Amino acid sequence: MKRARIRWHILVFLTPAVLVYTAVMMFPLFNTLRLALYTRIDQERVFVGLDNFRTLFFDPIWADQFWNALGNNFWFFVIHMLVQNPIGIALAALLSHPRLRFAVLYRSAIFIPTILSFVIVGFAWKLILSPIWGIAPDMLDWIGLKSLYAPWLGKEEYALTTLALVSVWQFVGIPMMLIYAALITIPDEILEAGEVDGITGLSAFWKIKLPLILPSIGIISILTFVGNFNAFDLIYAAQGALAGPDYSTDILGTFMYRTFFGFQLQLGDPHMGSAIASGMFIVILIGVCIYLFGIQTRMRRYQM
Amino acid sequence: MKRNTLGIALLTTALAGTSALAMDATITIESWRNDDLKLWQEKIIPAFEAKHPNISVKFTPSAPAEYNAVLNSKLDAGSAGDLITCRPFDASLALYDAGHLSDLSGLEAMNNFSAVAKSAWQTDDGSASFCVPMASVIHGFIYNKDAFAELGLDVPATEDEFFAALEAIKADGTYIPMAMGTNDQWEAATMGYNNIGPNYWKGEEGRLALIAGEQKLTDAGWVAPYATLARWGAYLGDGYEAQTYPDSQNIFTLGRAAIYPAGSWEVSGFNSLADFEMGAFKPPVQNAGDTCYISDHTDIGIGMNAASKNPEAAQTFLAWVASPEFAGIFANALPGFFPLSSTPVEINDPLAAEFVSWRGECESTIRSTYQILSRGTPNLENDTWGASVAAIKGASSPEDLGQKLQEGLASWYAPQQ
Structure with missing residues (x-):
């Protein structure tokens, strides 16, 4: 009888990735969770258990900010789900049309904003929408709709939606690319078989293509969810850490940043900041679990 | 070895x-x-x-x-x-x-x-x-001398003269009366509230009384500046809600606005950018002859x-x-x-000298929120930014703003409880 050989190569290939991942992901994550259980009293770090979370959820001053940020985060996500993903799917469907000319050009043009830095996007859109130098008021003026213009980024009721739409503009390329990739893997035979049965045009999309790309849509939804709840950069670049006007664009990321690092006269509090970061982690964890166990397991997959 | x-x-x-x-x-x-x-x-x-x-x-x-x-x-x-x-x-x-x-x-x-x-x-x-x-910085207003000469305006010394001047500039229409936006929020508090405020709360007297707990943010001296800021909104130019700090600086130095609520740190930058003559005036007092107070921060x-x-x-x-x-x-x-x-x-520098000359005429104080009072949560300075913006936009009444700030301060600051 031959003893099973230890398969060293598995160990050798896995170790570097595990080490790197542990050092840059696992350790900081657990350290943040740990930091949330402490507070600083007179230069000493003191263990306080879940007290920071009690403050965060039940002290009205903190809780108001937290729920405001969480609510804004949900609205940010809803806009992405309602605008970014349908547009992404529609664009992909158009691009995968075999008779469309210059498809490559459109595809690149729509994808380019995705590779731009948040700072550039935030700054460029701030200029475009600026009431003073922006081209938005002028362009509306040309078509006689100047009355529709408002200083959107400065108004409580519009600012968050405006920023969400800017983010949609930036990232619409991602769902487009993923769906496009899924669409072109659908074999022609299936579509032709549908055609024989009289299913063409739009109904071919609804009845054949859409069910086949549903798993990709699921992946895109979860990527959007994680991305949106981790968002910070665009709001920070466009509105600053105080996420004005009057905290109307404050999301968990900016709230965490302000608390952790401090802002202006407000001194940083790494422990409360970590508590907020842990809150973000839990929200994302719950969201991902709902998707994994509630939605993905029920999704039907088709052999193609 | x-x-x-x-x-x-x-x-x-x-x-x-x-x-x-x-x-x-x-x-x-x-x-x-x-x-x-x-x-x-x-x-x-x-x-x-x-x-x-x-x-x-x-x-x-x-x-x-x-x-x-x-x-x-x-x-x-x-x-x-x-x-x-x-x-x-x-x-x-x-x-x-x-x-x-x-x-x-x-x-x-x-x-x-x-x-x-x-x-x-x-x-x-x-x-x-x-x-x-x-070093310290002094607050006040920088104005476009050419614009004032063109419209025949005098430098305002009292609040009534100040608003009369703004009204005249607005009626003429050549210039935006005042260059300030609320997008970045801090200008409203720093160049707005803490600029004009010391005249109402009497500088150090009010500031120290607030720290000692003898005055409250709901007192007339602390609420009145918000009522004055509420009157600014009409003179700030279209879309001021989304106007940023650099926007305001550019509007003024390009000669499109007549008055700029300022801190003296702008002096060297403005000197190199503006090609018109600039002057400065201190925050206007309520009645002619009142003691003036300046924020010499x-x-x-x-x-x-x-x-x-x-x-x-x-x-x-x-x-x-x-x-x-x-x-x-x-x-x-x-x-x-x-x-x-x-x-x-x-x-x-003539413009800087104008700012510093007020030290001789007025009582100096520092920004009201900086010492001790912004130590807790909610942070009074950050809240003052929001309150000043809300006052300018007219989103809340001055009394409500004072009430809200007082509640926030009293929630953690023992002398105010």
Whole structure:
């Protein structure tokens, strides 16, 4: 009888990735969770258990900010789900049309904003929408709709939606690319078989293509969810850490940043900041679990 | 044998190191004023080194937004410079409490400064001072002299004249009456509320009473500035809600606006950008002849790293910073940042000189929210930003704003409870 050989190569290939991942992901994550259980009293770090979370959820001053940020985060996500993903799917469907000319050009043009830095996007859109130098008021003026213009980024009721739409503009390329990739893997035979049965045009999309790309849509939804709840950069670049006007664009990321690092006269509090970061982690964890166990397991997959 | 050589090598380095120390020292300055790098390298440091040839000084600034974080990590790691440029109030107090800054109360040169000037870098009871005051900024309004001449307007001294002037500019239509936006929020509080406010709460008197708990933010003196700010909204130009701080600066320096609510730090920038003549007027008083109060806000100080390896050299430098010679160089190289030493300094820039001349006519105070009151959660300074914006937009009534701020302050500040 031959003893099973230890398969060293598995160990050798896995170790570097595990080490790197542990050092840059696992350790900081657990350290943040740990930091949330402490507070600083007179230069000493003191263990306080879940007290920071009690403050965060039940002290009205903190809780108001937290729920405001969480609510804004949900609205940010809803806009992405309602605008970014349908547009992404529609664009992909158009691009995968075999008779469309210059498809490559459109595809690149729509994808380019995705590779731009948040700072550039935030700054460029701030200029475009600026009431003073922006081209938005002028362009509306040309078509006689100047009355529709408002200083959107400065108004409580519009600012968050405006920023969400800017983010949609930036990232619409991602769902487009993923769906496009899924669409072109659908074999022609299936579509032709549908055609024989009289299913063409739009109904071919609804009845054949859409069910086949549903798993990709699921992946895109979860990527959007994680991305949106981790968002910070665009709001920070466009509105600053105080996420004005009057905290109307404050999301968990900016709230965490302000608390952790401090802002202006407000001194940083790494422990409360970590508590907020842990809150973000839990929200994302719950969201991902709902998707994994509630939605993905029920999704039907088709052999193609 | 090998180890021995290494040992000797180390020893020699150490010896060389100490002997170099005894002969001359290099001191390093941490700062967020990277805009001033040239000024330090070309004027301040050479002037100091000429007097103290055995001390060489290095100025190593970092970006303003990162300064606090960078400095804290350097201090914790023990790699921070010998001298530390101090932010006013709690940020520096925290460094002192953590043992990073030395107590400078014994430094003789500290007597060159008034109590208000030192207040930004003292413990709450005033027993220890830990930074030498370097500069302050004064609030007021900068105006376009050409525009005022064109419209035949006089510089307003009272509030009625101020609003009459704004109305006249608006009626004429050539200029935006006042260049300020609310997008970045802080201008509304800093150049709005804390600019005009001291005239209502009577400067230091009101500020100290608020800290002592004898006045409340719901008192008339603290609410009235919001009512005045509410009248500003009509004169700020289209879309001011989304106008940023750089937008306002550009609008004014391009000559499109007549008045700019300002801090004196704008002086040097505006001098190089604007091609019209500028003047400044102080925050208008309510009735002609009232005592005027100005916000002469302590902004920059410099202290000594408690872990400095060259404490004598560092103290020599600090004593020099407190001297009239430094004040003279600094004030004229950076017009708009005014030295705080009690000896008056001749300032050549006319606009900056106009600002500093108010010190003789008015009572000085500092921004109301900076000392002690922004220590807790909710942060009074941040809330004041929001409240000032809400006042200008007319989103809340002045009384409601005062009520909300008072509730927030009272929730953690014992003297107000």
